[in-house]
Amino acid sequence: MKKRSRIRETAAVVAASAVALVAVQGSSAAAGGGESPTVCVGTRPVGSLPGPEPSLFRVLAYIEKRGETRYRSVFTGLSVDEDRRTADVYRIPSRAFDADICAHAEKGVRVRVHDTDVTARRLDALVERIGGDDMSRWDDRFDLRSVGPDPSGFVHIGVDDPATADLIIKKALGKFWAKHIRVEYEGSASLV
Template sequence: MKRDRWAVAAIVLGLGVLQGCTVEDPHVLHEGPSDPTPASECAGQVAGRSLEQSLASVSRLAREHPDVFTGLSVDEDDRAADVYRVPSADFDAGVCGAAGKGVTLRLYDTDVNRGELEALAGRVSADMHRWDGTFELREVGVDERGWVHVGVDDPRAAREVVVGEFGGEHIRVVEVEEASAD
């Protein structure tokens, strides 16, 4: 059931959320932005609005405010979601007004929006074979917390090259295993 709800939330949001890269990951060579303390929290007041309905409203607001929205992650156990955004009074008010009773929306500050991160991820992906012989680029994706996740076979070799080419402000270079057909 929990997995089904996550799938519904992901579809409703229409946003790809890359999981598995945390600040504590020993293979992370560049941590990028991450503040474990929310800038603010909204305790929902709208009666009869579920977590999924609250997320659908946040998704609509994200489309209306692409210049500030960065990403979202869902915490079903606590009926909560973490909303990452460039601080904006209008967006924040809309998000807080969207929360159903019993739903908590935690707002985290970032300095980059989703579109900028997707553009950066696209530039890194476009160079996938450029690095052949130096390291193997295995995956690239946007992390909702405000960076591009760059998965490689050899992060020490890749970090200097990737960060040198694209800057390090919004990039995390991490080691990932080669995909298998299991």
């Protein structure tokens, strides 16, 4: 009997969070799409998630764990705005994921949910294609200095000649990936 009651309570919290999530809208523009992110404000008691760290970091840990396990097919990434006690979550739209993370946000923590069209796993695969074992394929055309995923749904590429590199990389990777690549100038590494 206790187990059934707990399941109903959890379902009620998730359902209420989904309603709250739809009702509260943010005012800042989402990365890439220009749309406002969906925002939910934590209602769960402070300290209800495990861990000794502040509530914002407990919520971030929960979101990251869920995003990398149960919701890996939609999770893109996560960033934090400590001053505003806000977690920015980037994901392929998923009502279930949104309801889950909003239901677990502790009081005083805001969660802004942004739409993307790519997962973290696909971004990691793109990073590997650009800067992995075959990194030398860019030699004599430009100097690849850094490559890494950005949680908002693109791969940042640092090079010596952005105009040349942008054309070459986007042509090599195809039309779909072009919108997920940001090529920027990056100075060479130096010892301080």
